[in-house]
Amino acid sequence: MALQEEIKSRRCMHAKGPVSLGIKAGDFIYLSAQLPFDPHTKKIVSDDFKEQAERCLKNMEYLLRELGLSNDYVLKTTVCLTDMDNYDLFNEIYARHFHRPYPARLTMGAASLPYGAKISIDAYAVDTRALEVIIASEEEYACEQEGICCIDENKQSASD
Numbered sequence: 001m002a003l004q005e006e007i008k009s010r011r012c013m014h015a016k017g018p019v020s021l022g023i024k025a026g027d028f029i030y031l032s033a034q035l036p037f038d039p040h041t042k043k044i045v046s047d048d049f050k051e052q053a054e055r056c057l058k059n060m061e062y063l064l065r066e067l068g069l070s071n072d073y074v075l076k077t078t079v080c081l082t083d084m085d086n087y088d089l090f091n092e093i094y095a096r097h098f099h100r101p102y103p104a105r106l107t108m109g110a111a112s113l114p115y116g117a118k119i120s121i122d123a124y125a126v127d128t129r130a131l132e133v134i135i136a137s138e139e140e141y142a143c144e145q146e147g148i149c150c151i152d153e154n155k156q157s158a159s160d
Contacts, residue, residue, distance in 0.1 A: 011062045013037040022063055027127040029067065033080070033120040034059040035113070049086045049118050053093045056121045061097070064125065073125040074103045080110040080120045090119070 007022030022031040036052035045055040
């Protein structure tokens with residue numbers, strides 16, 4: 001088995017050139033810059049920045065979903081904007097797709113992007129599902145051994 005697996009998608013447009021949509025190496029996921037391509041037309045969704053930003057984020061979410069993940073597993077994003085005047089608008093859009101703690105993020109200006117896009121977003125994520133199962137089973141074991149359970153702070157412990 002290769003250390004790296006190429007991430008493929010039926011929904012997202014594959015970039016031209018020697019680049020993968022993403023790479024999975026163990027539990028680490030690296031998603032290449034997502035451009036605002038409509039998955040049906042394979043063209044930039046529109047000239048409107050808001051629509052382009054939404055489409056980039058949705059394309060990223062499609063890739064994560066195909067891996068069984070969500071934005072909750074994203075640790076860092078890099079955003080390129082061709083017009084930094086869109087920074088505040090992008091923050092509003094971004095906040096609807098992520099929640100606290102927000103991923104670390106670099107946002108930078110770019111003179112231009114491929115195909116006339118106004119935005120591109122790449123992401124780094126970690127698939128922690130196996131670790132989550134291990135931790136949950138260890139917490140369950142500790143609860144059984146100690147007779148108390150503190151997994152859900154809103155519920156009373158087993159000894160109450």
